[in-house]
Each structure stands twice: as structure tokens, then as C-alpha cells.
Amino acid sequence: MAIDPMPAPSVQTRRLAAVMFADMVGYSARMERDEERVSAQVARSVELFRGLISDFGGEVVQVAGDGILALFTSAQQSVRLAVHVQREFRDQAVWAEGEPIQLRIALHLGDVVISHGRVQGHCVNVASHLHPLAEPGAIVVTGAIRDAVRGFPGLSMHPLGRPSLKNISQPVEIFAIGDKSGSGARATEPPRGLPAADTHQQPTVAVLPLTNLSGDAANDHLCEGIANDIIANLTRFRSLAVIARHSAFLFDLKSSSARDIGQRLGARYILGGSLRRSDKRLRIVVELRDAVSESVVWSDRFDIAIQELFELLDEVTAAVASRLAIQIDTAELRRQAQSPRNLQAYGLVLRGQQLVLRFSRESNTLARRLCQQAIGIAPDFSRAHSAVSRTHNLDWRYSWSPAPEDSLGTAIDLARRAIDLDRLDARGFAELGFSSLYMKQHDESLANYERALSLNPNDADIIAEYADSLVYAGQPARSVDLMRKAMRLNPYYPDWYLWYLADAYNAMGQAADVISTVHQMQDPSEGRRMLAANFVHLGMMEEAHAEARQVLRLHPEFTISNWRRRPPYRDHAVLERYIDALRRAGLPD
Numbered sequence: 001m002a003i004d005p006m007p008a009p010s011v012q013t014r015r016l017a018a019v020m021f022a023d024m025v026g027y028s029a030r031m032e033r034d035e036e037r038v039s040a041q042v043a044r045s046v047e048l049f050r051g052l053i054s055d056f057g058g059e060v061v062q063v064a065g066d067g068i069l070a071l072f073t074s075a076q077q078s079v080r081l082a083v084h085v086q087r088e089f090r091d092q093a094v095w096a097e098g099e100p101i102q103l104r105i106a107l108h109l110g111d112v113v114i115s116h117g118r119v120q121g122h123c124v125n126v127a128s129h130l131h132p133l134a135e136p137g138a139i140v141v142t143g144a145i146r147d148a149v150r151g152f153p154g155l156s157m158h159p160l161g162r163p164s165l166k167n168i169s170q171p172v173e174i175f176a177i178g179d180k181s182g183s184g185a186r187a188t189e190p191p192r193g194l195p196a197a198d199t200h201q202q203p204t205v206a207v208l209p210l211t212n213l214s215g216d217a218a219n220d221h222l223c224e225g226i227a228n229d230i231i232a233n234l235t236r237f238r239s240l241a242v243i244a245r246h247s248a249f250l251f252d253l254k255s256s257s258a259r260d261i262g263q264r265l266g267a268r269y270i271l272g273g274s275l276r277r278s279d280k281r282l283r284i285v286v287e288l289r290d291a292v293s294e295s296v297v298w299s300d301r302f303d304i305a306i307q308e309l310f311e312l313l314d315e316v317t318a319a320v321a322s323r324l325a326i327q328i329d330t331a332e333l334r335r336q337a338q339s340p341r342n343l344q345a346y347g348l349v350l351r352g353q354q355l356v357l358r359f360s361r362e363s364n365t366l367a368r369r370l371c372q373q374a375i376g377i378a379p380d381f382s383r384a385h386s387a388v389s390r391t392h393n394l395d396w397r398y399s400w401s402p403a404p405e406d407s408l409g410t411a412i413d414l415a416r417r418a419i420d421l422d423r424l425d426a427r428g429f430a431e432l433g434f435s436s437l438y439m440k441q442h443d444e445s446l447a448n449y450e451r452a453l454s455l456n457p458n459d460a461d462i463i464a465e466y467a468d469s470l471v472y473a474g475q476p477a478r479s480v481d482l483m484r485k486a487m488r489l490n491p492y493y494p495d496w497y498l499w500y501l502a503d504a505y506n507a508m509g510q511a512a513d514v515i516s517t518v519h520q521m522q523d524p525s526e527g528r529r530m531l532a533a534n535f536v537h538l539g540m541m542e543e544a545h546a547e548a549r550q551v552l553r554l555h556p557e558f559t560i561s562n563w564r565r566r567p568p569y570r571d572h573a574v575l576e577r578y579i580d581a582l583r584r585a586g587l588p589d
Contacts, residue, residue: 012113017112017123019070021131024102024103058071083155104134104138104140108127109144110126142175143173155178159173203240205271211273213275237458242489246492262292270289345374348370348384351367352370356387371384388414396411426455432448433466438568442568466482495524498517501517507571525550529563
């Protein structure tokens, strides 16, 4: 087994460590069948795996063609890493044509001996002999790991007994880890109260994910990705209102009728379809249905080679738009979003964008790794640069990186790079607007959002982010109007829409509306600062103190002096009013 370089201590040392051993299922047989392709796929997977191990506080000790040995100082971090890796490999994050890679992962906790750059010891031997007992795509751990991570959220442990391991004299108690979060399942949410109907008579369409008829879960992201790109292209047409993906992707025509979906989303037209992939060709069938009569307005079938996929998206968009009798300028119709010619890069970015929406340190780190890998494959893919920009912005926003200010500067640089690569893609301008806001460059932020909306005027998420930028620029009343528009386009809107709306009401001094809005959030955790401040404004001090205690329970290191650097209010009076209320609620300076 090849040994990676690592600092060699001058004397032998012993330390407690969580040992991970992972190998790839069927490596030798796959290499025999297609050595060139499998070698490239394995190299990309190992690169991703090594980077993630470092991100989770581990160090790679040895790498062989089909396996990785790593050490962690924290048993919890080793489990977190294992769960994330298996989930992402299972979800086809490491996308490539051909058979997806599956891993077996084993974890053990004990003393290891480090001497002259080599890691040895009984603990290492146990881990290396344990991994064959894992099912493909699974994780097995010893009782020592189980005891160290008791109470770990979202996991279940299934006992596998005390099997005898090769060259290990004593039986070892082992467990299989189950990830309760699942993978690939479509999210379900309780319906929001629908906003009041829009006064204008724009035709409204909801684009659903394509149904995967291939029998291969590797194509699930492709089905959603194609639908997502159709949505992005259709939002350019000012005469057409398009339901946002967050809401549209909660439904499918297998379990709900077009009429029911139309009523629940406020859409007159429903676009659905299917995808079947065989070898290097795709067959895509699309149908546009009238949600009132449930009749098929238009249908078409596309049989194409995979390399033609991205040219197809504009063709589908144009066909749908023309059937809705939209008057579209010819030049607008011919504009095309930049798309990669590499399907693997496309899949990596799609997965990264999903992970960002989990708003956790681990998911954000993994999203960045995936999108950086996409850039390595397709350096000119603008969307990948935009996605990485967002991960650095969140690092700054939540202090997830050691140097948050550097993270914000990196976010701006990446957004500008995305714009340089494609000046017709709204995402780059939106990311620059998002980053500029937190640099307190209000005019530049608004200008970039306005540029993004000139390209995609009906993109609900961009509208919502623009509305939040307006709050900090001193225009909260206009922000409320725009948030209502975003909610019409995305009736199953995520919690952060309500947070932005509450932010606008807070700047307007409408404390009761702030509290009512935050209480509509599915998870009001990040809204508790706003609740504490606005209960103070209403003189409800007992409730304010209770919310302040919840803030400290969620964020034990919270201080007003540190937090006050985050909200980029142009009007310092609004910020000081907020700060004073937090202090009166009992939060520490």
C-alpha cells in the first residue's frame, strides 16, 4: 500500500484516534472491464474524499488504489464525515457515465502508534479487517465508536453481533449505521397560506421534475436539473409567471392531478414529462396541461444524444412559451444560458446547490467541494463559480470559516468571475448583489440585483433577495411588496422568505407583524433574535426574556458586540434600535 507523506515524529508516539478505513466495491473487476474510465472516476472520487476528510478535521494516512485510511481526533467528526460521504455517493454527487462508485466504510476508536510517518496498532488492524462486513454504500462501527457518539442526531445503530475478524483474537462488537435523513426523497411540507391572487392576468406555469423512467437513480438529478433549467429560462419572459422550483418540485403528476396541483400552486398550466436514458442517448417527453380542464395543450418528444442536451433546453422553453401565445422578442428568444458540455460537472453543481439549502457547516463545506470539482472539470462553467461564491458568503455570514472577512472577499471575486464567464446568466449578478450587500455597498448590491432581474424578471428567489437588500438600503415598504410577489411565484416558499419579510416589518417598526411573520416559519430558530427585540418593543418583557434564552441555547457564544457587525443597515438608527431591544431582552454585550 502506498504511503502518503506525513510529518515523521522523531520518537514513537501513541494517541487516541478514530480510525476510518474505506474501500471501493468491485474495484478490481471494474478496472479489468474499463481501466481508463474507472481510473479517472476513482481519481476524482479519491480527490473529493481526501478533501472532505481534511474539512472534517481528519488526516489521510494511506491511499491505495481502492482504499483510504484516515485518522480523526473526534469520533463524532469521523461519523459525520462517513455519513456525508455515503449520502453523497449514494445521491450520485460524484457523477460520471457508467456504474457509480460505492464505498464500504469502517470506523473504530482506540490508540494508534505513530512512528517515522507510519501509523500502526491493533486499532488500525481492527478497522482494516472490519470494512468487508459493511454492505456496499454502508457504514459499520465498533462498540467503541457507538459509545462515543451516543445521542448523535439523525442516526440509528443496528447491532450486527460479535463476529470474528481475520487475525484478531477477540470478537469485536459491531453496529451498522443508518442515516434517518434518507436520500433522494422529494421534500414534503405543510402548505403555506397562499398570498392574495395577483391583480394582473399573467399566464402562470408550474414546471415539474421529469419522471425518471430509466430505473437508475443516477438520473434523478438530471430529471430535476432539466426542469430547473427550463424554469430559469422561462423566468426571462416578462409576460409569463413561473412558479419557483421550491414549490413546483413538491408535486408530481403520478400522485396528484393537474387540477389539484394548479389549485395548490396558483398555476394555470402544468408542464410535466419523463426521461429515459440508454447508453449515450436520452428520450425526453414533455406535456403541457391546462390545470382547469386537465387537457393536454401540447406535447412533444425529443430523442437526442447526451452532448446535445443543453441545446435542447432552449428549444423546449421556446416551444412551451409559443404554445402559451406569449409575444417574445426574437432576440430574447435566442439568448441562451451558459451550460457545460460536461454532464458530470452539471450533476456536481446541481447536487451542490441542493446542499447549500441545508444551511449547515458540513453541508456548505461539501457543496463547495462538489462545485470546485465541477470547476476543475469545466473551468468556464459560470454556474459553478456562482455556487461556490454562495458557500463562501455563508461561511462569512455564520462565522463558519477561520477568517470570515476573507471568505466574503472570496465570494465577491467568484461572483465577478461568474459574470465574466457569462453576462447573460442572472445567477452571477445575483451572487454579486448578495455579497456586495454584506460589504455594505448598498447601491452596488441593488444595481446587481436589478441587472439579474432584467435577465430573469420572474425568478422568485432573486426577487426575494433583492427585497432584502432593499430593507438594508432603507426601502422596507417596497421590500414588502416585492416579497409578496415572490410568495405568489413560490407559494410553498422556504422559511427564509418569511425571515426577509419579518426583516422589512422590523425596519418599519411594525412589531406585531414581525412576531406574526416569524411564527409562520416551520423552524423559527434563526428568527428568535427578531422575536426577542420585537417583544421588547411591545412591552412584553417576559416573552422577550424567554426568546433571548432560546437564542443563547442555540448560539451559546452569541454576543451583541459580535453580532452587530452582521446586519448591513444603511440607516444606523434602525440598527441601534434593534441593538437596544436585544440588550433589554437580556442578551449579553
